[in-house]
Amino acid sequence: MRTTLRTTFAASLLSLCCSIIPxxxxxxxxxxxxxxxxxxxxxxxxxxxxxPVEYGQIFDTQEAFEAYLDSIVQALENTRQLDKIRYxxxxxxxxxxxxxxxxxxxxxxxxxxxxxxxAPSLNSNSGTQLKLVxxxxxxxxxxxxxxxxxxxxxxxxxxxxxxxxxxAGFDFxxxxxxxxxxxxxxxxxxxxxxxxLDSNEPEFSARSGITVGIPLGRHELDVKFAQLAARKNxxxxxxxxxxxxxxxxxxxxxxxxxLKGGVPVVYTPFVSASYTWDIDGIDSRxxxxxxxxxxxxxxxxxxxxxxxxxxFRTGYSFSMEQSVAQxxxxxxxxxxxxxxxxxxxxxxxxxxxxxxxxxxYAFDYLSGNSTANIGARLRGILDNQEFxxxxxxxxxxYALDTTAAITLNMDFPIHIFTTxxxxxxxxxxxxxxxxxxxxxxxxxxxxxxxxxxxxTFDLKEGLYAGGIEFLIFPQQWKSYTIRASVGVDAxxxxxxxxxGFDSSWRNPRHNYEIFIGVGNQF
Numbered sequence: 263m264r265t266t267l268r269t270t271f272a273a274s275l276l277s278l279c280c281s282i283i284p285x286x287x288x289x290x291x292x293x294x295x296x297x298x299x300x301x302x303x304x305x306x307x308x309x310x311x312x313x314p315v316e317y318g319q320i321f322d323t324q325e326a327f328e329a330y331l332d333s334i335v336q337a338l339e340n341t342r343q344l345d346k347i348r349y350x351x352x353x354x355x356x357x358x359x360x361x362x363x364x365x366x367x368x369x370x371x372x373x374x375x376x377x378x379x380x381a382p383s384l385n386s387n388s389g390t391q392l393k394l395v396x397x398x399x400x401x402x403x404x405x406x407x408x409x410x411x412x413x414x415x416x417x418x419x420x421x422x423x424x425x426x427x428x429x430a431g432f433d434f435x436x437x438x439x440x441x442x443x444x445x446x447x448x449x450x451x452x453x454x455x456x457x458x459l460d461s462n463e464p465e466f467s468a469r470s471g472i473t474v475g476i477p478l479g480r481h482e483l484d485v486k487f488a489q490l491a492a493r494k495n496x497x498x499x500x501x502x503x504x505x506x507x508x509x510x511x512x513x514x515x516x517x518x519x520x521l522k523g524g525v526p527v528v529y530t531p532f533v534s535a536s537y538t539w540d541i542d543g544i545d546s547r548x549x550x551x552x553x554x555x556x557x558x559x560x561x562x563x564x565x566x567x568x569x570x571x572x573x574f575r576t577g578y579s580f581s582m583e584q585s586v587a588q589x590x591x592x593x594x595x596x597x598x599x600x601x602x603x604x605x606x607x608x609x610x611x612x613x614x615x616x617x618x619x620x621x622x623y624a625f626d627y628l629s630g631n632s633t634a635n636i637g638a639r640l641r642g643i644l645d646n647q648e649f650x651x652x653x654x655x656x657x658x659x660y661a662l663d664t665t666a667a668i669t670l671n672m673d674f675p676i677h678i679f680t681t682x683x684x685x686x687x688x689x690x691x692x693x694x695x696x697x698x699x700x701x702x703x704x705x706x707x708x709x710x711x712x713x714x715x716x717x718t719f720d721l722k723e724g725l726y727a728g729g730i731e732f733l734i735f736p737q738q739w740k741s742y743t744i745r746a747s748v749g750v751d752a753x754x755x756x757x758x759x760x761x762g763f764d765s766s767w768r769n770p771r772h773n774y775e776i777f778i779g780v781g782n783q784f
Contacts, residue, residue: 288323288324288360288362289320289321289322289323289359289360289361289362290320290321290323290324290326290327290353290361290362290364291318291319291320291321291361291362291363291364292315292316292317292318292319292321292327292330292364292366293317293363293364293365294317294365294366295315295317295334295365295366295367295368296365296366296367296368297309297367297368297370298367298368298369298370299370299372299403300369300370300371300372301370301371301372301403302372302400302402302403303343303344303370303372303400303403303405304402304403304404306441307403307404307405307406307439308338308405310405310439310446311337311341311405312334312337312338313337313524313526314480315334316330320361327364331349331351331366333523333524334349334368335347335348335349335368336569338368338370339569339570340568340569340570341405342373342570342740342741343372343373343375343399343400343405343740343741344370344371344372344373345370345371345372345373345740346369346370346371347368347369347370348368348369348370349366349367349368349369350366350367350369351364351365351366351367352364352365372400372403373738373739373740373741374694374738374739375398375399375400375401375739375741376396376397376398377395377396377397377398377739377742378394378395378396378397379394379395380392380393380394380395381393381394381395381411381413381780382778383777383778383779383780384776384777384778384779385422385776385777385778385779386422386644386772386774386775386776386777387419387422387637387644387645387646387775388415388417388418388419388422389415389416389417389418389419389422389423389425389427390415390416390417390425391413391414391415391416392413392414392415392416393411393412393413393414394411394412394413395409395410395411396409396410396411397409397410397411399741399742400741401436404438404439405439406436406437406438406439407435407436407437408435408436409433409434409435409436410432410433410434411432411433412431412432413430413431413432414428414429414430414431415428415429415431415456416428418458419646420646423771427458427460428458428459429456429457429458429459430456430457430459431454431455431456431457431464432454432455433452433453433454433455434451434452434453434454435451435452435453436450436451436452437449437450437451438451444476444477445474445475445476445477446475446477446482447472447473447474447475448472448473448475449470449471449472450469450470450471450472450473450488451469451470452467452468452469452470453466453467453468453469454466454467458495461495463493463495463498463503464493465492465493465494465495466491466492466493467490467491467492467493468490468491468492469488469489469490469491470488470489471486471487471488471489471509472486472487472488473485473486474486480517481514481515481516481517482514482515483512483513483514484512484513484514484515485511485512485513486509486510486511486512486513486534487509487510487511488508488509488510489506489507489508489509490506490507490508490509491504491505491506492504492505492506492507493505497548497550497551500544500545500547500548501540501542501545502540502544502545502548502551504540504541505538505539505540505544505551506538506539506540507536507537507538507539508536508537508539509534509535509536510534510535510536511532511533511534511535511558512532512533512534513530513531513532514530514531514532515528515529515530516528516529516530516531521565521567523567525565525566525567526565527563527564527565528563528564528565529561529562529563530561530562530563530564531560531561532558532559532560532561532562532585533557533558533559533560534557534558535555535556535557535558536554536555536556536558537554537555537556538551538554538555539554552591553589553591553592553600553632554589554590554591555590555591556587556588556589556590556600557587557588557590558585558586558587558588559585559586560583560584560585560586560602561583561584561585562581562582562583562584563580563581563582563583564579564580564581565579565580565581566578566579566580567579568608568610571612572612572614572698573677573698573700573733573735574610574612574613574616574617574675574677575610575612575617575619576610576611576612576617577609577610578607578608578609578610579606579607579608580605580606580607580608581605581606582603582604582605582606583602583603583604583605584601584602584603585601585602585603586599586600586601586602587599587600587601587602588600596629596631597631599629600627600629600631600632601627601628601629602625602626602627602628602632603625603626603628604623604624604625604626605622605623605624605625606621606622606623606624607621607622607623608620608621608622608784609621614677615676615677616674616675616676616677617673617674617675618672618673618674618675619671619672619673619674619675619784620670620671620672620673621669621670621671621784622668622669622670622671623639623667623668623669624666624667624668624669625666625667626665626666627665627666630665630711632665633663633664633665634663634664634667635660635662635663635664636662636664636667636669636708636710637662639669639671639706639708640662640669640706640707640708640725640727640749641671641704641706641727641729641731641747641749641775641777641783642706642727642728642729642749642750642751642752642774642775643662643706643708643725643727643749643751643770643775644751644770644771644772644775645662646660646662647660647661647662647768647769647770647771648660648661648768648769649661649713649714649767649768649769650714650766650767650768650769651714651767653713653714661714661767661768661769662708662710662725662768663713664710664711664712664713665711665713666710666711666718666719667708667709667710667711668708668709668710668719669706669707669708669709670705670706670707670708671704671705671706671707671783671784672704672705672706673702673703673704673731673783673784674702674703674704675700675701675702675733676700676701676702677698677699677700678699678700678701679698679699680696680697680698680699680737681695681696681697681698681737682696683695683696684696693737693738694736694738696736696737696738697734697735697736697737698734698735698737699732699733699734699735700732700733700735701730701731701732701733702730702731702732702733703728703729703730703731704728704729704730704731704747704749704783705727705728706725706726706727706728706749707724707725707726707727708724708725709721709724709725710725712767714767714768715767722762722763722764723763723764723765723767724753724763725751725753726751726752726753726757727749727750727751727752727753727775728749728750728752729747729748729749729750730747730748731745731746731747731748731783732745732746732747733745733782742780743780743781743782744779744780745777745778745779745780745781745782745783746777746778747775747776747777747778747783748774748775748776749774749775749776750773750774751770751773751774751775753765754768754770754773755773755774
């Protein structure tokens with residue numbers, strides 16, 4: 263009896279000790295990753311689109327391992343090309359150190375990528391377009407877009423509301439990614455043709471370029487070359503209407519570190535060159551083309567961590583660039599060097615029914631001998647409005663062409679409704695009509711170096727606009743967003759002449775801007 267009691271007591275004591283001492287957590291190592299595409303998307307294209315997979319990394323817990331697998335699901339969602347993404351994994355026996363080997367498989371279908379539709383669009387800066395569009399955002403399953411359109415435009419950039427100005431034309435663009443050995447390459451092609459019907463000559467642009475990417479461990483060396491042949495009637499007074507451009511560059515993206523969550527910080531030094539020419543030489547009075555040949559040295563810093571959750575975004579991105587271009591055809595030292603710096607920050611936060619987004623952008627041509635137009639970044643502010651008085655010596659009196667500027671965009675998207683026609687009908691065709699509608703109030707602000715007044719970043723001369731956007735997300739075409747935007751130039755319509763605000767230095771045709779088309783503003 264005593265022996266039995268002693269044995270029972272010893273067993274109970276051993277069990278108690280085992281329950282107190284925690285068992286060693288199982289460790290996992292990812293050995294292989296397989297992509298099982300149930301559509302046309304190529305697994306090789308998926309691998310190229312994803313961040314490098316962390317083969318061989320040790321995960322201390324099952325939760326940490328599955329969190330990493332979930333991050334790959336999010337990366338696949340961010341392509342906006344895939345649907346019904348799921349994964350599974352199998353585990354084999356541990357090695358001598360007790361680490362479990364895991365093999366993961368991801369299975370997914372394609373979101374619809376092909377669109378063949380009449381696509382009318384409206385832009386207050388350039389006119390109304392009536393097009394028939396063929397677009398495939400995942401052509402040949404390579405996660406690369408092909409677009410082809412044919413149609414007519416009513417109005418021109420100088421007279422966007424003059425519908426008697428009819429321009430017929432077509433355009434084509436495609437980027438073909440391919441591999442040769444260990445290199446990851448792209449072949450870019452773009453062609454456009456247009457003819458203003460009361461003009462004697464058409465216009466066209468044909469560009470082709472190739473990028474060769476050479477992996478260097480976690481880094482890369484990119485070599486780029488492109489050629490352009492173009493004809494623009496606006497250069498006819500200089501005899502430069504038919505011209506050609508050769509471009510080339512070497513870029514070295516270096517992943518210098520990773521932030522929390524595996525976000526890579528990429529530093530890219532680069533050197534590039536361009537040369538524009540025509541048969542009898544570019545006229546020196548043609549300021550748009552005469553700054554050639556040009557050599558540019560620079561570097562940039564990039565990081566990006568933006569995740570899609572449904573049709574709202576959460577995350578951030580940052581980019582900064584500094585460069586110096588040398589115009590080898592310049593007459594004097596002041597015109598020879600073109601230093602440039604810019605920075606851009608984007609922030610997003612999305613919830614289930616609403617979100618907020620912001621973009622900050624600033625640039626400066628430090629020597630003041632080059633300009634950029636900021637109109638495209640400001641909804642409600644017409645791009646090609648002119649100064650109220652002659653200011654520019656080159657004949658282009660555009661008020662928003664500036665040597666330096668700061669812009670701020672704020673969006674407040676709100677979910678209105680999502681349709682589920684297919685759930686309430688036996689017809690499968692109705693699923694293609696399912697959409698999500700968002701309404702997004704916005705506020706855009708721009709400050710610039712004002713050539714008319716000589717002031718820089720003067721708040722009283724700022725560009726202030728607000729309005730509303732309607733965003734349509736087709737449920738079966740995740741890669742497309744239809745956007746209708748109406749913005750009001752508040753600095754002209756409301757603030758001008760009040761509280762010291764002054765917009766008399768510019769002369770827009772009207773105090774609003776309308777856009778109907780495809781794609782987010784930022």
